Amino acid sequence: MAVKRKLVSTRTLETGMRIDQTITDSRTGKEMIIKGTYLDDFQIDYLRSKGIGSIYVSEGDPDEDELEYQMSQKAIETIAKVTKADVPKVEISREVLKQVGEGVQYMFSNTESDSFAEASQNVSKELVKAVLSNDAVAMDITMLKSSDDYTFRHSVEVATMAMLLGKNYGLSRAELEELCIAGLLHDIGKSRIPLEVLNKPGKLSDEEFLLMKQHSLFGFQLLKEKRQFSEPILLGVLQHHEKLNGKGYPVGSPAEKIHKFARIISVADIYDALVTKRPYKDPFPQRIAVEMIMAMTEELEMDAIKTFLRSVNVFPVGSIVKLHNGEHILEYAKVVENFESYPTRPKVVGVQSGQIYDLLNDPKYLAMAVDKLQAKNEEEERVEKVKDPHAEEEKKEEASE
């Protein structure tokens, strides 16, 4: 969201609104409230007492560049002193992402091909290389953009995250290669859902929804018929919507029957679905999505959740975030340190005050949280440009979760 400026009556001002003009005392010429300040009760009273009828306020987040530019000297010095670099992160080039995205797209439309299994090997090879080539232990999911189409992009994102989780979970190289294929193909069964159901613009009937829920079974059958996919891959695909409490689908398998590939893929799958914008829902902020995963202890395996928390980098060091108390923004701040396993509680420095807020270790800041700035082009970035046939199914899935 870009910054929106609007004129507001001082009678309707609320604390936490950001003033978009500087208020000067007409007698002394002294600046009383500086543009960009988040108004508190005292300042609102001051404006009213001076008989000021209306003022300009701004909504939405300023650009990161603008905030860098406005940074106080104190903040600059503190940041230089206390910044600690993040752990090594997965980096994948645009070309590789594009290639893999196109590869997945090819596989969805050529499931009958004799060289299907071979193609899946080839498609996954590059991704495996990119994720496993260095000592990366974390990833910033926003870096991935492999395709405009939701299903293909989602497949690449899930495979990448699943592999990183698998790596931190202690899987062998051979297992990770298989996990990559399972991640890329976890939704391949959607290629067997009749088009009139897949492309139905309106709400699905209960029957149609039941059919949609068969996609993991269809995917399993499709791959099994090829006789070239290992059992872990088949189970990873079949069980990626199963839940540890037995309330998943298509079978409702109990925990002990759910393969570790499926346990890992389902964490990546749910997280990725939560943070992605779809035609029918806004994306959850990453912080909220991480907290939702943390709360899913009935459905997801504890070790997989813990591994996820070690692997995901929500607020990279150096990025600017908004610090708030749940109601309004306190100030913008720069991330200076992340703590292992606590991706939503970084240490940050206020860009105006230069104050250090350690959200993990300082009990004073327990009630505060940080969120990303809303990027101007976030809308265009996260909305898929093609009409998405799977929208309704996932909408329902989410509702049922």
Ligand SMILES: [Fe+2]
């Ligand atoms: Fe699925």
